[in-house]
Amino acid sequence: MSLITKAAIARDHNAPLIIEDVALRAPGRREVLVEMKASGLCHTDLSIVQGNFPFPLPAILGHEGAGIVRACGPDVTRVKEGDHVILNNLIHCGECEPCRKGKVTGCVLRSELDAMPFHWNGEPLRTLSGIASFARHTVIRQEQVTVIPQSIPFASAAVVPCGVMTGAGAVWNDAKVEPGSTVVVFGLGSIGLNVVQAAAISGASRIVAIDINPGKEQVARLFGATHFVNPRDLALPLKEHLTASLGGLADYAFECVGNVDLLAQAVDLVDPFSGVCLAVGVPPQNQSITLPASTFYLGRTVRGTHIGDGNPLEDTPRIVSDYQNGAFKLNELVTHTLPLDRINEGFDLMKTGQSIRAVILY
Amino acid sequence: MSLITKAAIARDHNAPLIIEDVALRAPGRREVLVEMKASGLCHTDLSIVQGNFPFPLPAILGHEGAGIVRACGPDVTRVKEGDHVILNNLIHCGECEPCRKGKVTGCVLRSELDAMPFHWNGEPLRTLSGIASFARHTVIRQEQVTVIPQSIPFASAAVVPCGVMTGAGAVWNDAKVEPGSTVVVFGLGSIGLNVVQAAAISGASRIVAIDINPGKEQVARLFGATHFVNPRDLALPLKEHLTASLGGLADYAFECVGNVDLLAQAVDLVDPFSGVCLAVGVPPQNQSITLPASTFYLGRTVRGTHIGDGNPLEDTPRIVSDYQNGAFKLNELVTHTLPLDRINEGFDLMKTGQSIRAVILY
Numbered sequence: 001m002s003l004i005t006k007a008a009i010a011r012d013h014n015a016p017l018i019i020e021d022v023a024l025r026a027p028g029r030r031e032v033l034v035e036m037k038a039s040g041l042c043h044t045d046l047s048i049v050q051g052n053f054p055f056p057l058p059a060i061l062g063h064e065g066a067g068i069v070r071a072c073g074p075d076v077t078r079v080k081e082g083d084h085v086i087l088n089n090l091i092h093c094g095e096c097e098p099c100r101k102g103k104v105t106g107c108v109l110r111s112e113l114d115a116m117p118f119h120w121n122g123e124p125l126r127t128l129s130g131i132a133s134f135a136r137h138t139v140i141r142q143e144q145v146t147v148i149p150q151s152i153p154f155a156s157a158a159v160v161p162c163g164v165m166t167g168a169g170a171v172w173n174d175a176k177v178e179p180g181s182t183v184v185v186f187g188l189g190s191i192g193l194n195v196v197q198a199a200a201i202s203g204a205s206r207i208v209a210i211d212i213n214p215g216k217e218q219v220a221r222l223f224g225a226t227h228f229v230n231p232r233d234l235a236l237p238l239k240e241h242l243t244a245s246l247g248g249l250a251d252y253a254f255e256c257v258g259n260v261d262l263l264a265q266a267v268d269l270v271d272p273f274s275g276v277c278l279a280v281g282v283p284p285q286n287q288s289i290t291l292p293a294s295t296f297y298l299g300r301t302v303r304g305t306h307i308g309d310g311n312p313l314e315d316t317p318r319i320v321s322d323y324q325n326g327a328f329k330l331n332e333l334v335t336h337t338l339p340l341d342r343i344n345e346g347f348d349l350m351k352t353g354q355s356i357r358a359v360i361l362y
Numbered sequence: 363m364s365l366i367t368k369a370a371i372a373r374d375h376n377a378p379l380i381i382e383d384v385a386l387r388a389p390g391r392r393e394v395l396v397e398m399k400a401s402g403l404c405h406t407d408l409s410i411v412q413g414n415f416p417f418p419l420p421a422i423l424g425h426e427g428a429g430i431v432r433a434c435g436p437d438v439t440r441v442k443e444g445d446h447v448i449l450n451n452l453i454h455c456g457e458c459e460p461c462r463k464g465k466v467t468g469c470v471l472r473s474e475l476d477a478m479p480f481h482w483n484g485e486p487l488r489t490l491s492g493i494a495s496f497a498r499h500t501v502i503r504q505e506q507v508t509v510i511p512q513s514i515p516f517a518s519a520a521v522v523p524c525g526v527m528t529g530a531g532a533v534w535n536d537a538k539v540e541p542g543s544t545v546v547v548f549g550l551g552s553i554g555l556n557v558v559q560a561a562a563i564s565g566a567s568r569i570v571a572i573d574i575n576p577g578k579e580q581v582a583r584l585f586g587a588t589h590f591v592n593p594r595d596l597a598l599p600l601k602e603h604l605t606a607s608l609g610g611l612a613d614y615a616f617e618c619v620g621n622v623d624l625l626a627q628a629v630d631l632v633d634p635f636s637g638v639c640l641a642v643g644v645p646p647q648n649q650s651i652t653l654p655a656s657t658f659y660l661g662r663t664v665r666g667t668h669i670g671d672g673n674p675l676e677d678t679p680r681i682v683s684d685y686q687n688g689a690f691k692l693n694e695l696v697t698h699t700l701p702l703d704r705i706n707e708g709f710d711l712m713k714t715g716q717s718i719r720a721v722i723l724y
Contacts, residue, residue, distance in 0.1 A: 103636050174661070285654075287655040290652050291651045292650060293649040298666060301665035302664050303663035304661045
C-alpha cells in the first residue's frame with residue numbers, strides 16, 4: 001500500500017527543481033510516516049543541485065524538517081501518531097557500542113539513512129540523509145526523529161536538524177568551547193550565526209564574527225558576537241589586526257564558508273599549542289587544503305564535524321528546551337517562508353545572500 | 363658564584379659538536395642544580411644541527427636527561443639534594459589556570475624554559491627547553507623535574523622526557539586511544555615504538571606498525587604491534603592493503619617520521635567520521651601539508667602534539683611506575699651508550715638508523 005504525495009525533485013544538475021507526484025511506501029518495522037509541515041533550505045542542497053557536491057540525481061533533497069507523525073509501523077516505541085517531531089540528520093539507537101561511547105556517527109543503524117521509501121516513474125528515488133523534507137510526506141526510522149512540544153512553530157523547529165545542529169554541535173560536541181574562551185567565526189550564514197550563539201551560551205568571553213557583508217554585523221551582535229570584522233575594511237592583514245585587538249591568538253576558530261583559503265587563515269588564527277580550528281563549511285570537493293608544515297608542530301587541532309555530531313536524543317531536546325526558555329534563538333533564523341511550489345525562489349534568495357534561512361511551509 | 367662544567371656545544375650548522383668548558387650560575391629562587399648522569403640523543407637535536415629545524419646557534423642542546431640534585435636555590439619545596447630526577451620538556455606549576463584546566467603547555471611558567479643559566483666565552487648560551495642535557499651540570503626550575511626512585515638506571519630514565527613522553531603522551535593525552543581500537547603507526551624510531559607500546563597499554567586490539575626497514579619488525583612486535591607492514595613489500599597500494607586486511611579504516615593513525623606525504627597518507631587511513639590522525643613527527647618547516655578538501659567533511663581530526671602534552675606531575679611518574687612493574691619498556695629503547703666526548707658518534711648512529719636511542723652517560 002503506497003501513498004501518493006508531492007515532492008520537489010532535483011532531476012538534473014543546474015536545473016530548477018520540479019514538483020511531482022511520488023509514491024511513498026507504508027512505514028515498516030520501527031518506521032513512522034511523517035506529514036511534513038516545514039523544511040529549511042540549506043546550502044548543501046544548493047551545492048548538490050549546482051554539482052559542487054557529489055550526490056547522484058534524481059533525488060528528493062531537503063535535510064532539515066519538522067512535521068507530524070501520521071502512522072507508525074510495527075514495534076515503534078519512541079513516538080506515537082499525532083506527535084510533533086523534528087527529523088534529524090543522524091540516527092541514534094542509543095544501544096550499540098558506538099552510541100554508548102558517544103560516537104553518534106557510528107550508530108549501527110547508519111545504513112538506514114540510505115533507505116529509499118519513494119518511487120517516481122517506477123524507479124526508487126534517493127533521499128539526502130533519509131529525511132526528504134522537500135516531500136509533503138516521508139517515511140523515517142523512529143530513531144531519527146525527536147518529539148517536540150506542540151507549542152513550537154514548525155518553521156522554527158525545521159531549521160534545527162542541519163543549520164542549527166551543525167553550528168551548535170560543532171561548538172558543543174566537537175570543539176567543546178570553554179567559558180572565557182576567545183572564538184573567531186568566519187561566515188555568518190545560518191551555521192555561522194549558530195556557532196556564534198552556541199559559543200555565547202558556552203560562556204565564550206570574546207566572539208569575533210567575520211564577514212565581508214557589512215549587513216551581517218547587526219544580526220551577529222544579536223546572536224552574541226562581541227566583535228565584528230569586515231576584512232575588506234581593514235588596513236592591516238586580518239591576523240595582525242586580530243592579534244593586536246585581542247592581545248593574542250584565538251582559542252577556537254570556525255570556518256563556516258567552505259573556502260579552503262579561509263580555512264588556512266582560520267587555522268593560523270588559533271593558538272599553536274592548544275588552539276582548535278573547526279572546518280564546518282564544505283569546500284568544493286575537487287579542491288585541496290594547503291597548510292604550512294609547522295601547523296601541527298606544537299599541538300594545534302584541525303577537525304571537521306558531521307552535522308555537529310548532534311545526538312537526536314540529547315542535543316535536539318537541549319536546543320528545543322533552550323529555545324523555550326529564551327536562551328536559544330530560532331525564530332530569528334527564519335527570514336523567509338514559501339510554499340513548496342516556489343522552492344526555486346528560495347534557492348535564489350540563498351544565492352543572493354538575502355536569507356538566513358528560507359523555509360518551505362506545507 | 364658560577365660553576366665551570368663541560369658541555370657539548372652546537373656552534374654551527376652541519377658542524378660536529380664541540381666539548382667546551384662553560385660557566386653555569388648558581389640556582390636561583392625555586393631552581394635546582396642538577397648533575398647530569400645520562401642524556402638521550404633525539405632526532406630534533408640532529409635536525410637543529412643540520413639546519414632543518416629553526417633554532418639559533420650556538421646552543422647547548424639535549425632535551426631528555428636524568429641526574430641528581432646537587433643544590434637547591436631558595437624556596438625549593440618539591441625536591442631536595444641527592445634526589446634522582448628526570449628533567450622534563452614541559453613545566454607544570456599545577457596552580458595557574460591553564461595547569462588547572464589540564465593545558466600543560468599553557469603553564470604561566472612557560473617562559474622559564476628560555477632561561478639561559480650558561481655562559482660561554484662571556485656570552486649567554488641558549489638551551490633547548492631549558493634542559494641542556496648535553497652539559498654535565500644544569501640549572502632548572504623545580505617545576506620541570508620529577509623525582510624518581512634511585513633504583514632506576516639513569517640511561518633508562520633519560521629517554522623518558524622526549525622520546526617516550528612524546529609517543530606515549532600522543533596516545534594517552536592527545537589521541538586518547540580507547541580499548542579495542544585499531545591503530546596505525548608510521549615510523550618505528552623511538553617515538554613510534556613508544557606510540558606502539560602506549561597504544562598496547564591502552565588496550566588497542568590491532569596495532570599496525572609501518573616501516574621501510576624490515577629490521578624493525580621484531581622490535582615492533584616486542585613493543586606490542588600486532589601487524590607489521592613494509593610498504594616496499596606490498597603489491598597493492600598501502601590503503602587498499604590495510605583496508606582489506608583490517609576490514610576497514612583505522613580509528614587512529616600516528617605519523618612519527620616527519621614526512622608531509624606520509625602525513626597525508628596517515629590522514630587518509632583513519633575513519634572519515636570519527637578518525638583521529640596525530641602529526642607527531644616534525645617535518646622540515648619550509649614544506650607544506652596538502653590534504654584533499656574532503657578531509658574534514660565528515661568529522662575527521664588532525665592534530666599535533668607538543669611532547670605528548672606530558673605533565674611532569676602525572677605522566678612522568680606514571681611511566682616510571684609502569685616501568686617498575688614491568689608494563690612499560692625503557693631498557694629496550696637504549697641500544698647504545700657513549701661518553702660525552704663521543705657525542706658526534708651518537709649522531710652518526712642516528713643518521714644510519716642503527717640506534718633506537720643512543721644515550722650519553724656522564
